[in-house]
Amino acid sequence: MMIIRRLCTLAVFLAVTTAKAQQPLAQYASTLQGTDSEFKLSNGNTYPTTSLPFGMNAWSPQTGKNGNGWKYQYKTGTIRGFQQAHQCSPWSEDYAVFSLMPVSGALIVDEHERAAAFSHANETAHPYYYRVKFDNGIISEMSPTERGAQLRFSFPKKKAAYVVLDGYIRMSEVKIHPAERKITGYVNNGRYIPKGFRNYFVILFDQPFTAFGTWENEKNGITPDEQYREGKGVGAYVRFRDGAKVQMKVASSYISPEQAELTLRQELGMHARLEDTKAVAERTWNTLFNRVKVEGGTEADKATFYSCLFRANLFSHQFFEYNEKGEPHYYSPYDGKVHSGYMYTDNGFWDTFRAQFPLNNILHPTMQGRYMQALLAAQEQCGWLPSWSFPNEGGSMVGNHAISLLTDAWVKGIRTFDPERALKAYLHEATNKGPWGPANGRQGWKEYFQLGFVPQTKGAYGPVSQTLEYAYDDFCGYQLAKETGHPFYEQVFARQMYNYRNVYDPATGFMRAKDKEGNWMPDFDPYEWGGPYVEGNAWHWVWSVFHDVKGLIRLMGGDARFIAKLDSVFSVPNKVNVGSYGSMIHEMTEMVKADMGQYAHGNQPIQHMVYLYCYAGQPWKTQYHVRNVMRRLYNASPAGYPGDEDQGQTSSWYVMSALGLYAVCPGTDQYVIGSPVFPKATLTLENGRQFVIEAVNNGPDNVYIQSATLNGQPYTRHWIRHADIVNGGKLVLQMGPQPALDRGLAEEDKPFSLSE
Numbered sequence: 001m002m003i004i005r006r007l008c009t010l011a012v013f014l015a016v017t018t019a020k021a022q023q024p025l026a027q028y029a030s031t032l033q034g035t036d037s038e039f040k041l042s043n044g045n046t047y048p049t050t051s052l053p054f055g056m057n058a059w060s061p062q063t064g065k066n067g068n069g070w071k072y073q074y075k076t077g078t079i080r081g082f083q084q085a086h087q088c089s090p091w092s093e094d095y096a097v098f099s100l101m102p103v104s105g106a107l108i109v110d111e112h113e114r115a116a117a118f119s120h121a122n123e124t125a126h127p128y129y130y131r132v133k134f135d136n137g138i139i140s141e142m143s144p145t146e147r148g149a150q151l152r153f154s155f156p157k158k159k160a161a162y163v164v165l166d167g168y169i170r171m172s173e174v175k176i177h178p179a180e181r182k183i184t185g186y187v188n189n190g191r192y193i194p195k196g197f198r199n200y201f202v203i204l205f206d207q208p209f210t211a212f213g214t215w216e217n218e219k220n221g222i223t224p225d226e227q228y229r230e231g232k233g234v235g236a237y238v239r240f241r242d243g244a245k246v247q248m249k250v251a252s253s254y255i256s257p258e259q260a261e262l263t264l265r266q267e268l269g270m271h272a273r274l275e276d277t278k279a280v281a282e283r284t285w286n287t288l289f290n291r292v293k294v295e296g297g298t299e300a301d302k303a304t305f306y307s308c309l310f311r312a313n314l315f316s317h318q319f320f321e322y323n324e325k326g327e328p329h330y331y332s333p334y335d336g337k338v339h340s341g342y343m344y345t346d347n348g349f350w351d352t353f354r355a356q357f358p359l360n361n362i363l364h365p366t367m368q369g370r371y372m373q374a375l376l377a378a379q380e381q382c383g384w385l386p387s388w389s390f391p392n393e394g395g396s397m398v399g400n401h402a403i404s405l406l407t408d409a410w411v412k413g414i415r416t417f418d419p420e421r422a423l424k425a426y427l428h429e430a431t432n433k434g435p436w437g438p439a440n441g442r443q444g445w446k447e448y449f450q451l452g453f454v455p456q457t458k459g460a461y462g463p464v465s466q467t468l469e470y471a472y473d474d475f476c477g478y479q480l481a482k483e484t485g486h487p488f489y490e491q492v493f494a495r496q497m498y499n500y501r502n503v504y505d506p507a508t509g510f511m512r513a514k515d516k517e518g519n520w521m522p523d524f525d526p527y528e529w530g531g532p533y534v535e536g537n538a539w540h541w542v543w544s545v546f547h548d549v550k551g552l553i554r555l556m557g558g559d560a561r562f563i564a565k566l567d568s569v570f571s572v573p574n575k576v577n578v579g580s581y582g583s584m585i586h587e588m589t590e591m592v593k594a595d596m597g598q599y600a601h602g603n604q605p606i607q608h609m610v611y612l613y614c615y616a617g618q619p620w621k622t623q624y625h626v627r628n629v630m631r632r633l634y635n636a637s638p639a640g641y642p643g644d645e646d647q648g649q650t651s652s653w654y655v656m657s658a659l660g661l662y663a664v665c666p667g668t669d670q671y672v673i674g675s676p677v678f679p680k681a682t683l684t685l686e687n688g689r690q691f692v693i694e695a696v697n698n699g700p701d702n703v704y705i706q707s708a709t710l711n712g713q714p715y716t717r718h719w720i721r722h723a724d725i726v727n728g729g730k731l732v733l734q735m736g737p738q739p740a741l742d743r744g745l746a747e748e749d750k751p752f753s754l755s756e
Contacts, residue, residue, distance in 0.1 A: 095190025128281035148251030296679035395440025399469030462534035530580030550753030602643020620739030689728030
């Protein structure tokens with residue numbers, strides 16, 4: 001009997017193990033990752049995005065009031081609607097929003113009073129499907145297409161069944177078509193929208209209406225039987241038979257009502273039931289995830305990896321639609337006209353040039369080729385290269401990183417654009433200041449050109465940060481000009497790409513602010529945030545010399561001193577001087593919470609820093625720290641990020657690092673090698689080839705590379721070329737519990753630096 005029991009137990013174990021091994025990869029991804037966030041502390045500042053990769057819009061449950069950037073907070077126990085969403089950051093709120101909400105019993109339209117209680121135990125949140133059962137018995141479900149969704153509200157038996165459409169903030173229009181079981185209209189809410197902007201929507205129901213009317217959300221006045229209304233916050237309601245199960249197909253367009261109807265037919269016409277839309281969406285995500293297939297590791301590691309891979313493939317949003325011939329065209333958020341071709345929006349390049357776009361260059365070169373064309377089309381339509389579009393240009397943050405995207409694409413073989421046109425556009429960017437935020441053109445460009453740095457003056461926005469980012473961008477301009485044979489531009493940008501040297505103070509070992517006369521600003525405190533630095537302090541910004549780490553090493557006095565400085569980031573106290581911010585901001589709180597000294601991974605400026613050991617002869621410290629950061633600061637839970645997720649950047653850092661690679665300097669063809677999380681990862685590329693990263697003897701303690709081969713040949717370098725990946729092949733890393741102190745110490749083993 002004991003033997004039989006053991007055999008039965010073994011059979012059950014094997015069945016469970018096999019089931020886990022065969023679990024569709026999309027089921028690992030939780031869209032609740034990072035949703036337990038608030039104004040004072042970001043664990044991601046995400047919402048349960050229900051979307052296809054890079055879809056024109058997404059759908060999300062709404063816990064926050066209309067207009068609140070925090071559209072979903074995990075701690076909130078009620079949902080007031082299911083809204084079409086585009087938001088890439090709560091700090092920018094959202095645009096083109098409308099929502100639908102099931103209401104049972106008496107008709108309640110007020111957004112606060114109609115909110116229904118729920119438990120997270122009754123919530124399912126995958127990229128392709130969201131479901132929640134409210135405490136009142138209503139079940140709400142939704143699955144996405146690229147420009148729409150199918151929703152289903154199942155009402156309790158014998159209970160009145162209403163669906164309330166909320167027009168959100170600003171102007172809206174609704175038209176109710178009872179005979180067609182349809183509502184059409186538009187909304188035009190948003191902060192960065194051009195005059196005349198409209199998001200036209202069409203909602204097709206599968207059940208007849210038993211009653212209907214309009215309402216407005218300022219005074220919540222209801223007008224029964226009214227079929228048309230236009231005004232601020234206008235909405236609609238429709239009633240169905242008691243206890244109904246109602247399905248809705250929803251699509252929208254920025255071009256016209258007719259295009260919205262066409263899109264509905266194109267994307268949802270063949271989907272009779274929500275299950276049809278769900279199946280297509282799940283297949284889409286599984287296809288993508290299987291192109292980045294990891295093996296081994298824990299189930300928790302896989303959940304974190306695929307949750308991050310999901311977020312890495314949401315932004316930028318498509319902003320184009322297909323006409324009746326299947327040709328792409330778009331309403332431009334820049335000039336308000338309709339153009340042929342492709343357009344993308346909803347991205348802040350200050351965040352995403354670092355990892356999200358380099359990852360896209362590996363996984364989505366066709367899309368990236370279209371994106372580069374769209375960048376130059378946007379510049380033609382509004383006079384400026386985008387820097388922070390949502391959907392129009394906001395100019396937020398610092399730097400002119402569109403040139404990083406263009407150069408990185410070019411050096412990695414994506415050559416769908418005219419480089420001379422790109423260089424001309426970038427020169428205009430670098431020698432002018434636009435009408436919007438500090439990254440629209442260049443704030444302080446004259447002083448930067450004349451003095452070699454942006455001085456600290458009244459009203460300056462992080463002049464040290466600006467100087468460092470401008471120098472990197474000028475390197476990208478130089479690199480593109482050199483690669484494409486444009487000596488004029490090459491000479492212009494070569495003059496400026498070493499300007500980082502002008503703000504390095506050897507006495508303190510930090511990048512520091514100067515006045516117009518070139519004097520160091522007094523009362524320097526490396527722990528002080530703000531002032532010369534954007535969203536950080538001197539400890540964070542001293543490393544922002546992506547293109548010339550060797551030059552930075554020389555400024556610091558050589559490899560040993562550079563390594564000591566890197567080590568100090570983790571060993572100094574995690575204290576904060578709030579500086580010009582005046583009080584703690586969430587980035588400060590997140591750094592203190594991480595308890596890793598001054599390493600503030602929750603924000604972008606320092607995220608590449610752990611890879612810099614590879615440039616100074618101690619790559620094993622990179623291997624240790626990247627694994628430590630991934631282990632301590634990431635998971636798939638609602639508190640799963642160490643700060644703002646930021647349009648896929650923080651997720652892409654994890655995805656790239658978990659694969660064992662990172663693009664320290666976009667604009668070159670190299671990725672620095674770190675320490676992969678999984679024993680095996682297989683990348684299936686658009687060209688059909690595969691690149692395999694195998695980490696033999698990998699494990700939580702075996703984080704150090706002992707030796708390596710690339711395609712069967714010994715490999716000592718701590719970097720790999722883009723071509724080595726996209727041409728297919730195999731990188732094998734032998735892992736162990738102790739550093740290999742003598743491996744890869746030759747100069748040619750170190751990654752690219754301009755000074756070399």
